[in-house]
Amino acid sequence: MAPITKHIKAEARVSLQFNKWLFWNLLAAAVLASWYWLPNHGFWLDIDKSFFYYFNNKIGNSDAWVNVIAIANNRAFDGVALLAMGLVYYSYYRGQSDERKRQLLIIGLVMLLSAVGLNQLGRAIPVERPSPTLVFDNIYRLTELATFKTKDSSGDSFPGDHGLMLMIFTAFVWRFLSWKAGLWGCLFVVIYSAPRVMAGAHWWSDIYVGALSVACFGMAWLMHTGFYDGLISWLDRHLPRLKKA
Template identity: 50%
Template sequence: MRASRLITILLLNALGVMLFLSWYLPPDHGFWFGIDKAIFYGFNNQMVDHHGFAVLVAITNFRGFDVVSLLAMGLLYLWFWRRETPQGRRRMLAIGITMLLSAVILNQLGHLLPVQHSSPTLFFENVHRVSELTGIPAKDASKDSFPGDHGMMLIIFTCFMWRYFGFRAFLAGLIITVVFALPRVMAGAHWFTDIAVGSLSVVLVGMSWCLLTPFSDKVVNWLNRSLPGKYKPHA
């Protein structure tokens, strides 16, 4: 591994650690709490003033709506899949499995952080729950919201798209991340910092070692050789 690559990894690790500590160390999370509170009440008040907005928030936080985010990621992946040779598609399958395994492992490691954080709908008193405003059984609360699982999965997907499919794929993944992570914040199921600090800091540390070293390529190549089916690469 080149020295410049190692320096990049260490810088990303330092950025991730500093981002987390900027939230974790100050009393009441320092300036981050003001940002979190303003964002939460901004959306929470809008749901009362505009019923249509509350319905939109409820629908996008309904459990079944998660399928739409998976569909969006799948369609982006399909766009590249259709342009590949059979051998390339086999490798894309290996990349997808590696991505999924990385997301599961990193998510579990993220929950080892010494943080127990309830969502703003459970932290503040006299707040409006979108499920009560609309009658739609939406996810609008969590007893342990840090780091944001959903946001972390989306960010990891975006990182893999950038690493293996280029900058335009990264931009498309970034749009998907914002569109499908935002509803959790609007509903108050997550603080803004659950994603912008929690999910992002874990990904900065974990994905840098996974994607900027030979590790992910070795896993992809091993899966490509080991998975059953046709078009296996030659030894």
């Protein structure tokens, strides 16, 4: 029996990891409810304002800061985050056996499909929230100060899609690679979601309420119910295998 099949079947004996499933569902519900139901989003709005005005004042007082944040919010910079995630994944992929490499490719495919699906789930939340640069008056706009194309606003910024993708990656590598890879993922969440907050294109809570609640809910149902284990096992059986020369 192939190693991937052994691994999946061993975990499938306890398909529902109830404690983990319950914890992540409760965390998602508590975080989202505390933001959604509190008047004017309660203490979350105070946090959002603090982050926005802190970084907005920096934009207004430093040309160097304008250029750095403008570069980080250019579409081309998104490739840096993708490269960083790819390097972490590849560092675990190289040197593995052919069977393990096949498993990692399948896991990567499932991760991409999950990212697409959970992004659509996030868009289904009945919230339409413009970014802070479209809400507050008398502020500095990165797009007006930078000398090249960048981004500082969104008509619907909740939940933060960049943060969500990074959190999904973190969940996958923590579960299927190692806790060290998971820590890299956590670092990437902070680093690569920060530019949107610094520019005012996202509220801080778009990331750490919106994206976090969607990621926790989605990963709880997909990762701790045996769904992923069954799907990966099914794909391993049905996807064609490359024949060695």
